[in-house]
Amino acid sequence: MTRILSFSAENTFASDLDRLMEDAGYKNRSMFLRDASIHYAESKRRGDLEMMDVGLNIEGTLVIYYQHESENKLIKLRHSPELEVHSYHHNCLHQSHTCVDTMQIKAQVGPLRTIVTNLNQTKGVDRVSFTLAPDRLEGCC
Numbered sequence: 001m002t003r004i005l006s007f008s009a010e011n012t013f014a015s016d017l018d019r020l021m022e023d024a025g026y027k028n029r030s031m032f033l034r035d036a037s038i039h040y041a042e043s044k045r046r047g048d049l050e051m052m053d054v055g056l057n058i059e060g061t062l063v064i065y066y067q068h069e070s071e072n073k074l075i076k077l078r079h080s081p082e083l084e085v086h087s088y089h090h091n092c093l094h095q096s097h098t099c100v101d102t103m104q105i106k107a108q109v110g111p112l113r114t115i116v117t118n119l120n121q122t123k124g125v126d127r128v129s130f131t132l133a134p135d136r137l138e139g140c141c
Contacts, residue, residue, distance in 0.1 A: 017029065017032075020032070038134075042134065042135065046132065046135060048132075049109065049112065049113060049116070049130055049132070050113070052109040053109060054108065054109050054110030054113070055108055055109070055110065056108065056109045057106065057107070057108055058106070058107065058108075058109060058112070058132060058133070059086075059104070059105065059106045059132075059133040060104075060105065060130055060131050060132040060133045061102055061103070061104055061105070061130070061131045061133070062083075062102070062103045062105050062116075062128070062129075062130050063100065063101070063102050063127075063128070063129045063130075063131070064100065064101045064102075064103075064119060064125060064127075064128050065098050065099070065100050065125070065126040065127040065128075066098070066099050066100075066101070066122075066124050066125045066126055067098070067099065067124040067125075067126070068099060068124075069123075069124045070122055070123065070124035070125050071099070073122055074101055077115065077119075078103065080115070082107060082108075082111040082112070082114075082115060083103070083105045083106075083107050083111075083112070083115070084105060084106040084107065085103050085104070085105055086103075086104040086105065086106065087103070087104045088101065088102070088103050088104075089101070089102045089103075098126060112130065116128050116130060
C-alpha cells in the first residue's frame with residue numbers, strides 16, 4: 001500500500017532536486033527521495049566506519065584497486081581471521097591497467113578499520129573503499 005506525501009519547496013531547490021535525481025539515474029522523485037532519506041537516516045544513525053563502535057559487527061563490500069605486485073598481500077587478507085569473507089571476485093581492468101578485488105565481508109569495526117588503513121598504506125594498492133550493507137530487521141535473506 002502506498003501513501004501520497006507532499007511538501008513545498010523553493011523553485012531552485014526543486015530544480016536542483018530534479019538534476020540530482022537525473023544524475024543519479026532515477027526516473028521519478030518518489031523513489032529518489034525514498035532512497036536518499038533511507039540512506040541519510042542510516043548514515044546519521046550508524047555513522048561511517050570511522051565513527052562506529054570498534055566492537056560492532058558489520059557486513060558490507062570491501063573494494064580494493066591495486067597493481068599485481070600487491071596480490072600476495074591480498075591473498076593473506078582473504079584468509080585473515082579478522083574477516084569472514086562471504087564471497088570474493090577478482091577482475092583485471094585492462095583500460096586502467098588495474099586489478100580490482102571485491103569481497104562481501106563480515107567483520108568487527110575495529111579490525112576492519114585497521115585493515116583498511118593498512119591496505120591504504122600498502123605499496124601497489126591504489127584505492128580501498130568499504131560500503132556498509134543496509135541494516136534491516138527483516139528482508140530477503
